[in-house]
Amino acid sequence: MSVLKTENITMKFGGLTAVKDFNLELNQNEIVALIGPNGAGKTTAFNMITGVYRPTTGSIIYNGQRIAGLKPDAITRLGLARTFQNIRLFKELSVLDNVFIANHLHLNSNIFEATFRLPRYRREKREKLQRSEFLIEKLGLKEFMNEKSSSLPYGLQRRLEIARALATDPKILLLDEPAAGMNPKETDDLTAFIKEIRDEFDLTIFMIEHHMHLVMGISDRIYVLDHGVTIAEGNPYEIQNDPRVIEAYLGVSEDAED
Amino acid sequence: MKRRNIILTSISILLLLVFIFVADSSFDAYKVRILNLCAIYTVLGLSMNLINGFTGLFSLGHAGFMAVGAYTTALLTMSAATKQQNFFLAPILPPLDRLNAPFLVALLVGGLLSAFVALLIGAPVLRLKGDYLAIATLGFSEIIRIVFTNTQRITNGALGLKAIPSTTNLWWSYGAAAFTVVIMALLISSSYGKAFKAIREDEIAAESMGINLFKHKVLSFVIGAFFAGVGGGLLGSLMGTIDPQMFKFAFTFNILLIIVLGGMGSITGTVIAAFIISSAGELLRFLDQSINLGFVVIPGISGLRMVVFSALLMVVVLFFRNGLMGTNEFSWDKVIGLLQRRPLIKRRLGQ
Numbered sequence: 001m002s003v004l005k006t007e008n009i010t011m012k013f014g015g016l017t018a019v020k021d022f023n024l025e026l027n028q029n030e031i032v033a034l035i036g037p038n039g040a041g042k043t044t045a046f047n048m049i050t051g052v053y054r055p056t057t058g059s060i061i062y063n064g065q066r067i068a069g070l071k072p073d074a075i076t077r078l079g080l081a082r083t084f085q086n087i088r089l090f091k092e093l094s095v096l097d098n099v100f101i102a103n104h105l106h107l108n109s110n111i112f113e114a115t116f117r118l119p120r121y122r123r124e125k126r127e128k129l130q131r132s133e134f135l136i137e138k139l140g141l142k143e144f145m146n147e148k149s150s151s152l153p154y155g156l157q158r159r160l161e162i163a164r165a166l167a168t169d170p171k172i173l174l175l176d177e178p179a180a181g182m183n184p185k186e187t188d189d190l191t192a193f194i195k196e197i198r199d200e201f202d203l204t205i206f207m208i209e210h211h212m213h214l215v216m217g218i219s220d221r222i223y224v225l226d227h228g229v230t231i232a233e234g235n236p237y238e239i240q241n242d243p244r245v246i247e248a249y250l251g252v253s254e255d256a257e258d
Numbered sequence: 259m260k261r262r263n264i265i266l267t268s269i270s271i272l273l274l275l276v277f278i279f280v281a282d283s284s285f286d287a288y289k290v291r292i293l294n295l296c297a298i299y300t301v302l303g304l305s306m307n308l309i310n311g312f313t314g315l316f317s318l319g320h321a322g323f324m325a326v327g328a329y330t331t332a333l334l335t336m337s338a339a340t341k342q343q344n345f346f347l348a349p350i351l352p353p354l355d356r357l358n359a360p361f362l363v364a365l366l367v368g369g370l371l372s373a374f375v376a377l378l379i380g381a382p383v384l385r386l387k388g389d390y391l392a393i394a395t396l397g398f399s400e401i402i403r404i405v406f407t408n409t410q411r412i413t414n415g416a417l418g419l420k421a422i423p424s425t426t427n428l429w430w431s432y433g434a435a436a437f438t439v440v441i442m443a444l445l446i447s448s449s450y451g452k453a454f455k456a457i458r459e460d461e462i463a464a465e466s467m468g469i470n471l472f473k474h475k476v477l478s479f480v481i482g483a484f485f486a487g488v489g490g491g492l493l494g495s496l497m498g499t500i501d502p503q504m505f506k507f508a509f510t511f512n513i514l515l516i517i518v519l520g521g522m523g524s525i526t527g528t529v530i531a532a533f534i535i536s537s538a539g540e541l542l543r544f545l546d547q548s549i550n551l552g553f554v555v556i557p558g559i560s561g562l563r564m565v566v567f568s569a570l571l572m573v574v575v576l577f578f579r580n581g582l583m584g585t586n587e588f589s590w591d592k593v594i595g596l597l598q599r600r601p602l603i604k605r606r607l608g609q
Contacts, residue, residue: 050466076468084466090459092585093452101456104449105468111477114448115441125449168468 001028003204004049004080004172009058009068011044011228018044019228021058024206026172031198031205033215035239036225037248042208043085045225046176049206050082051075062172077105081170083161085177085208091150095160098149099135102167103128132167138200139163155186166201173197175207179214187211191218216240224248263590274432282428290428291496292537297431298492299532301438303516304525305485310514311522312446313478314458315384316392318510320486322399325406325505326375327368327487328494329413332422333357334364335495340421344414351411361425365434365491372487373480375402380479384472387461399510407502418501419494426496434492435529438485442525445481454478458523519574520581527583542566 004026011019019041026032034042047053049060051072060068067075076082081102090098107114107128109121136145139159144152149160158178165173178194179187191214198205209215215222216236224232224239226248232239239245281293302324309317333341333354341350349355359367383394406413413419445451453474456464465471494500516535520527542563549556574582 052462052466071470072462072465073468073470076466082466084463088460088463088466090456090463092459093455097452097455100449101452101464101469102467104453104456107449109449111445111448111450111481114450115445117444117448121448128449164467 002026003028003063004206005061006049007059007061009045009048009055009060011041011048011053012056017228019048019225022048022225022230024049024223026204026206029198029202029204030220031194031207031218033219033222034206034208034225035210035212035215035222039227040225041228042225043176044228046082046174046208049075050080050174073105076168076170079169079171080174081165081168081172082174083158083165083176083178085180087154087157087161089149089157089160089164091148093149094146095136095141095149095152096129096132096145098160099132099163099167100128102164103132105168135163135166154181158182162197166197170201170203172204172206173201175205175209177208177210179209179211182211184213187214190214194218260590266590278428278432292540293428294426294431294496295536296533297428297435298426298489298496299513299516299536300435300529301431301485301489301492302513303520303528303532304438304442305482305489306513307517307520307522307525307528308442308445308454308485309478309482311517311524311528312451312458313454313475315475315479316388317395317479317482318392318507318514319379319395319399320513321505321507321509322395322402323372323376323483323486324490324493324509325399325402325502326372327365327490328500328505329406329419330368330371330487331361331364331491332419332494332500333412334359334367335361335423335425336419336421337423340423343421344417344419345411347415347417348410350414354412361423361430361495365488368491369484369487372490373484376480376483377476380476384475384479396507396510399505399507403502403505406505413502416502418499418503420499422494422498422500424495424498426492431492431496434488438488439525439529441485446525450474450477455523515571518581519571521583521585522581523585524581524583524587526586526588527581530582538567538570539563 002025004024006022006024008021008023009019010017010021022045024045034045036042044053048055048068051067051070051074054069058068059066062078062080065078067078090101093101107124109118109124113121133145136142139162141156141160141163144156149157152160162175162178175194179190182190194205195218197203219236221233221235222239223230224242224245231244231248232242234242281290285293302320306320309315334357336344337358338355341355379395379398383391383398386394407416409415446454453464453469456467456469457471457474461471512535516531517528519535520529520531545563545566546558546560548558
């Protein structure tokens with residue numbers, strides 16, 4: 001069952017076409033990867049789906065609803081949460097607060113109830129604190145709960161970003177290079193971990209990643225972008241043997257061109 | 259909260275009450291006025307810190323909000339006869355001449371009106387960021403001032419309002435300051451306050467976490483303006499006279515100084531800095547007189563205290579980049595931890 005579908009989304013920045021006619025389809029509980037050389041337009045595609053950019057043309061359909069042009073917060077509220085390529089935590093705030101804030105969008109109490117700690121807010125706060133603590137424990141950050149988030153080591157900051165995204169209670173999780181800066185051991189752990197959260201939280205996962213080992217080991221399907229154009233789509237085996245993909249990544253030798 | 263902390267807090271509140279009582283009944287007018295200013299600047303500082311320090315909006319429109327609050331409170335508390343005396347160039351606009359309200363109501367109306375003005379201008383200007391927001395809000399406060407200078411029949415124009423009933427006393431000003439501190443502390447520690455801080459830390463991430471940037475910015479702006487209006491009302495009543503010249507940019511700058519000195523994003527820091535800024539100018543007054551050091555007599559140079567004051571500010575900014583408190587807050591646990599810490603030499607010997 002398709003949960004997210006993009007139809008020919010195109011993003012132009014002035015004269016530059018960053019992404020051209022991108023057609024993505026995500027099915028329930030799939031893990032799909034988006035790969036491509038640097039500057040291929042992967043993050044731009046991500047930003048269009050999450051509402052940071054409004055596509056120049058094309059439409060994005062999430063569970064039958066058109067979401068292109070909605071603000072990022074509205075899209076997150078519908079159930080698409082993301083992490084960032086360059087970690088964007090709330091640096092000065094504690095690990096717990098980082099995750100707690102991601103629960104804020106589901107708060108029903110108004111600012112008056114919250115300030116004066118009226119019963120509804122107290123009940124909601126208790127629930128959200130419990131959920132935040134549960135997520136922090138789930139991602140193995142329990143001992144750092146009250147530490148400033150910027151004091152965590154790099155790998156744990158990435159985990160915290162995932163915890164924070166999960167706290168918004170998403171249906172689709174978009175990960176922008178989750179393994180960037182991780183060593184091989186950490187990358188292996190991440191592979192298992194992504195599958196685990198997919199099953200536990202009933203997620204569909206769409207990720208940008210450069211670690212081929214991770215991508216090939218985890219993805220159900222892969223899209224390949226080069227210069228904004230989708231050059232291939234398929235399962236890991238098909239992608240690994242696709243001549244256009246090999247060409248985009250490695251280039252072609254002069255002999256082969258003849 | 260631990261029992262010890264509750265006891266310590268109760269004792270402090272009691273001591274503060276005793277102090278206000280003593281000060282109110284036996285201090286001379288000069289000291290009482292400085293103490294009043296300290297409390298009012300606390301209210302104004304906290305209101306600006308919510309917008310600039312906690313939500314990270316670089317707004318410079320504070321004098322405008324204070325003006326709205328000050329004028330509203332003044333017009334609502336002045337008697338019909340006083341108003342008639344004031345408005346001798348042009349008569350006051352009809353419903354205003356008879357409009358009257360008790361001081362508390364007048365303060366709240368002043369705050370609400372100021373909040374309403376913030377809502378009106380917040381809707382367009384809060385779409386701007388950084389320096390652009392600063393310029394737009396600065397322009398707004400100048401517009402308010404110019405409008406107030408020209409609405410002769412409402413604000414009495416450049417003549418200002420005189421003989422405003424001076425209701426502000428230590429109970430009012432410290433009551434307002436305490437109320438503001440409590441509300442701010444509760445707001446900041448609530449889910450909304452945390453959302454404000456998230457916007458300050460990283461707007462893009464906050465938006466991606468489902469926080470409606472515009473709604474939260476407007477909320478912070480409007481609540482800040484409410485307290486600025488209340489502070490302005492208290493100040494007008496304390497001074498007894500207000501005119502548009504009072505609400506120039508320099509006034510906003512004074513409040514900005516308080517929150518930068520205390521720490522952008524610290525309630526404790528704002529309170530401390532409000533007391534320092536409003537009393538330092540007076541405490542350093544001895545520098546203007548000749549000082550006898552025993553072996554040499556330094557002749558008095560008038561204005562020297564301002565030189566020293568500026569130098570002190572520079573030292574603070576140089577050595578405490580984030581203000582006196584940074585984003586830290588006061589807690590009994592920290593104070594007691596600090597008191598119990600043994601000197602380094604003893605710790606070494608003990609081992």
